[in-house]
Amino acid sequence: MSIQVLSESQTAALLPFATLCDFIADAARDYAAHRITSPTRQVLPLKDDALLLSMPATSSDIGIHKLVNFAPGNGPRGLPLIHGLVAIYSSETGEPLLFLDGPTVTARRTAGVSMLAIKGLREEVSHIALIGTGKQASGHIEAIAELFPGIKVDVHGRGKEGVDKFCDQHARLPLQITGLTTGIRNEAEVVIALTSSKKPIYHEKACVDRLLIGVGAFNAEMAEFAPACVQGSQLFADDPIGAQHEAGDLIQAEVNWGAVLSLADVVDGRFDRSMASLFKSVGCAAWDLAAGRCAVATVENSGS
Numbered sequence: 001m002s003i004q005v006l007s008e009s010q011t012a013a014l015l016p017f018a019t020l021c022d023f024i025a026d027a028a029r030d031y032a033a034h035r036i037t038s039p040t041r042q043v044l045p046l047k048d049d050a051l052l053l054s055m056p057a058t059s060s061d062i063g064i065h066k067l068v069n070f071a072p073g074n075g076p077r078g079l080p081l082i083h084g085l086v087a088i089y090s091s092e093t094g095e096p097l098l099f100l101d102g103p104t105v106t107a108r109r110t111a112g113v114s115m116l117a118i119k120g121l122r123e124e125v126s127h128i129a130l131i132g133t134g135k136q137a138s139g140h141i142e143a144i145a146e147l148f149p150g151i152k153v154d155v156h157g158r159g160k161e162g163v164d165k166f167c168d169q170h171a172r173l174p175l176q177i178t179g180l181t182t183g184i185r186n187e188a189e190v191v192i193a194l195t196s197s198k199k200p201i202y203h204e205k206a207c208v209d210r211l212l213i214g215v216g217a218f219n220a221e222m223a224e225f226a227p228a229c230v231q232g233s234q235l236f237a238d239d240p241i242g243a244q245h246e247a248g249d250l251i252q253a254e255v256n257w258g259a260v261l262s263l264a265d266v267v268d269g270r271f272d273r274s275m276a277s278l279f280k281s282v283g284c285a286a287w288d289l290a291a292g293r294c295a296v297a298t299v300e301n302s303g304s
Contacts, residue, residue, distance in 0.1 A: 003096050003097075003098065003099050004099065005085050005099040005100070005101065006098065006099065006100050006101055007101060008101050008103070008104045010101075011100045011101040011104040011105060011108075011295070012104055012108065013298075014098075014100070014294065014295040014298045014299065015104075015105070015108045015109070015291055015294055015295060015298070016146070016294075016298070017108070017111070017112060017115065017142070017143045017146045017147055018146065018147065019294055019297075019298070020108060020109065020112045020290070020291060020294045021112045021115055021116055021119075021147070023290040023291070023293050023294040023297075024109065024112045024113060024116060024263075024287055024290040024291075025116060025267045026290070026293075027286050027287060027289060027290035027293070028116075028238075028262070028263040028264040028266075028267050028286075029264050029267065029268070030059065030286070031239075031264070031284070031286040032262060032264035035059060035060070036057055036058070036059045036286045036289060037057065037058045037059070038055075038056075038057040038239075038284055038285040038286040038289070039056065039285075040241070040242055040245065041053050041054060041055045041242070041283075041285065042054040042055075046069065046071070048073060049071075049072050049073065050069065050070065050071040050072070050073070051069070051070045051071075052067070052068075052069050053066075053067070053068045053069075053070065053084075054066075054067055055067075055068070055283075055284075055285035055288060056285055057284075057285035057286050057288060057289040058091060058289075059091065059289060060091055061091055061293065062088055062089060062090060062091055062097070062289065062292050062293060062296065063088075063089045063090075063091050063094075063289075064086055064087065064088050064089070064285065064288050064289045064292045065086070065087045065089075066084065066085070066086045066087075066102055066105065066106075066285060066288045067084050067085060067102065068082055068083070068084030068102050068103070068106065069082070069083045069084055070082055071083075072196065080103065080135065081134070081135070081196075082102070082103045082106065082135060083102070083103065084102025084103060084106075085099055085100065085101065085102045086099070086100040086101075086102050086105045086288055086291070086292065087099050088100070088292040088295065088296065097292075097296055098292070098295055098296065098299070100291070100292075100295060103135055105288060105291050106135075106136075106283070106288075107135050107136055107138065107139030108139050108142075108143070108291065109287040109288060109290060109291045110136060110139060110140075110215060110281060110283065110287070111136070111139040111140045111142070111143035112143065112287070112290075112291075113238050113263065113281050113287055114140060114143070114192055114213050114215065114279075114281060115143050115144075115147050116263065116266065116267060117211070117213055117236065117263070117266055117279040117281075118148075118190055118211065118213075119147075120266035120267060120269070121211050121236075121266060121271070121273075121277050121279065122189065122190065122211055125148060125151065125189050125190055126151050126152065126189065127151060127152040127153075127154075127185075127187045127188050127189050127190075128144060128148070128151065128152070128153050128154070128188065128189070128190045128191075128192065129153075129154040129156060129184050129185065129188035129190070129191045129192070130153060130154065130155050130156065130192050130194060131156045131157075131184075131191065131192065131193045131194060131195055131201060131202070131224070132156070132157065132193065132194030132195045132216060133155065133157045133162050133163060133165075133166040134194065134195075134196075136194040136215055136216065137155070137166065137194045138166075138169075138170070140192055140194060140215075141153060141155070141170050141173065141175070141177075142170075142173070144175065145170075145173035145174055145175050149174040149175070150174060150175065150176070151175060151176065152175075152176040152178070152187075153175045153176065153177050153178070154177075154178050154179075154180050154184070154185060154188060155167055155177060155178070155179050155180065156180050156181070156182075156184070157179075157181060158181065159181065160179075160181050163179040163180065163181060164179055166179070167179040184202070184204070188210065189209065189210060189211065190210070190211045190212075190213065191210060191211070191212050191213070192213040192215060193212075193213070193214050193215060193216055193217075193224035193225065194215045194216045195216040195217075195224055196216055196217075196222065197216065197217065197222065197223070197224055198221060198222050198223070199223065200223050200224060200225055200226040200227075200229075200249075201224050202224060202225050202226065202229060203226040203228075203229065204229060205228070205229065205232060206229050206230075206232030206233040206276035206278065207276050208274065208275060208276045208277075210276070211277050211278075211279070212225060212229070212233065212276075212277070212278040212279070213278075213279045213280075213281065214247075214249050214278065214279070214280045214281065215281045217247070217248045217249055218246055218248075218282060218283065219246055219248055220245065220246065220247075220248050220251045220252075221248060222248040223248040223249045223252050224249060225249045225278065227252055227253035227254075229278070230249055230250060230252075230253035230255060230278060231253050231255070232276060233275070233276045233277055233278035234261070234271060234272055234275035234276060234277045234278070235250065235255060235259065235260045235261065235277075235278055235280070236260065236261045236262070236263070236265065236266055236271070236277065236278070236279040236280065237250070237260050237261075237262065237263075237279070237280045237281075237282060238262070238263045238279075238280070238281045238282060238283070238284055238287070239262075239263075239282055239283070239284040239286070240257065240260045240261070240262050242282050242283075242284055243257075243260065243280055243282050244257055246282040246283075247280045247282050249278075249280055250280055266279070
């Protein structure tokens with residue numbers, strides 16, 4: 001049986017953010033209740049510093065397998081840092097159902113997780129700061145536009161040219177977008193870090209009026225938030241088990257892992273609103289499975 005790998009735009013069309021967030025919320029509960037099996041991702045070396053990441057997950061309805069290649073040297077080559085695909089299978093028959101573009105799934109489900117964190121941990125939001133101008137930042141600003149239209153979004157980057165290019169590419173969105181190469185403005189209620197930095201780039205004190213979300217760092221050697229900031233926050237991780245091996249921000253801060261709350265805790269309101277909060281997203285194949293469910297449901301509802 002031959003199934004075509006869907007393009008970026010085709011994949012995105014099957015993953016509308018509002019619907020995707022609902023599927024991720026359900027998956028968070030399923031994962032916490034052990035109704036989704038999602039082992040720690042395997043990471044294998046490719047040439048130089050490139051990596052191959054294997055992330056399978058199964059449930060009673062579907063199984064998925066995401067294969068992603070991360071090549072940090074691709075920037076000078078004019079190529080994306082990430083390539084890959086997500087295969088979706090029927091749990092009953094094992095038949096392939098869909099092959100989705102991997103980076104698009106990753107960007108949209110990761111943004112969906114961040115949006116759930118914002119919705120759960122903030123009563124309202126009018127000003128968000130993004131640090132980074134890559135694929136994940138694009139996914140996040142598109143999610144913000146769909147779920148929080150009209151709000152202010154600051155885009156931070158190291159170089160003015162890259163920031164301006166990013167802002168121009170997303171100028172069509174119903175947002176008040178400002179490009180900045182300076183520090184985070186005091187008015188920002190949410191700061192989302194989306195970089196591949198190996199050293200902390202955010203050093204401000206934890207504050208109850210500002211939600212911090214870390215997305216970019218995905219191994220123990222990487223970090224976006226300084227240890228003092230992490231230690232002063234109520235901590236969340238989308239996958240607390242995986243975070244113990246992959247959340248460099250938390251690992252380097254030597255946190256008490258028994259106190260780290262999950263995405264399911266956010267979704268169901270099991271946390272202290274009087275404390276400053278930091279949500280760390282390390283990624284989990286359970287969220288790719290949620291995206292798979294969303295894609296299959298969208299196809300079925302369209303009658304395709």
